[in-house]
Amino acid sequence: MYTGQDREETREVFFRAWRAHREGRLLEGVDKLIVQVLLRHPEYQPVLEQSEATRERDYFPETGDTNPFLHLGMHIAIEEQLSIDQPPGIRGYYQKLLGRHPDDHTAQHHMMECLGEMLWQANRQGVAPSDTVYFECLNRLTAEP
Numbered sequence: 001m002y003t004g005q006d007r008e009e010t011r012e013v014f015f016r017a018w019r020a021h022r023e024g025r026l027l028e029g030v031d032k033l034i035v036q037v038l039l040r041h042p043e044y045q046p047v048l049e050q051s052e053a054t055r056e057r058d059y060f061p062e063t064g065d066t067n068p069f070l071h072l073g074m075h076i077a078i079e080e081q082l083s084i085d086q087p088p089g090i091r092g093y094y095q096k097l098l099g100r101h102p103d104d105h106t107a108q109h110h111m112m113e114c115l116g117e118m119l120w121q122a123n124r125q126g127v128a129p130s131d132t133v134y135f136e137c138l139n140r141l142t143a144e145p
Contacts, residue, residue, distance in 0.1 A: 011055060011069055014038075018048040030076070037075045040105055044068040074112045087131040096142040114138050 017031035018038060027035055038045060047054045047068045059067035085091045097107035114137035122129040 008055070010073070011051075014069060014072065015048055015051040015055070018045070019051075022049075033076055033079055034072065037072050037079070040075075041068075041072065044072060071112075074115055075108060077115065078108050078111050087134065089135070090138075093135070093138040093142055100142075110141055111138070114141065 013030065014034055017027065017034040020027055020031060021035045021038075038048065059065040059070070061067075081087070081090045082094055094107060094111065097110050098104060101107045101110065114134050117137050118129050118131075118134040121133050
């Protein structure tokens, strides 16, 4: 999703937030949100504690790698979408998913499938991400059986 300097800067935000948390410093804004998401993903905490080893690492899905920065970033994007109901109606889909899954984290993981599909299609086609693609996927996930 990010290349070059953008990727480095984005990863640094994650490293800085986790370091501040570990040092017991007051967290504000996105740093607080990053840490909240990280606390639900202990498997990614070592990645952020080893910033020198992971700062430049590439993650390849075709070899089974999960990009922790992308995964965490998608959680953060969904949290932000839900906080302002943007795109309009996203909260309604989330509520439907909450009714079908044991907790909010699992519901978000299902939303991430749709967010990922939208981003993948936009990247593949060289166009802006489409709310229509996002909502079509969410419609499939929340359709009555």
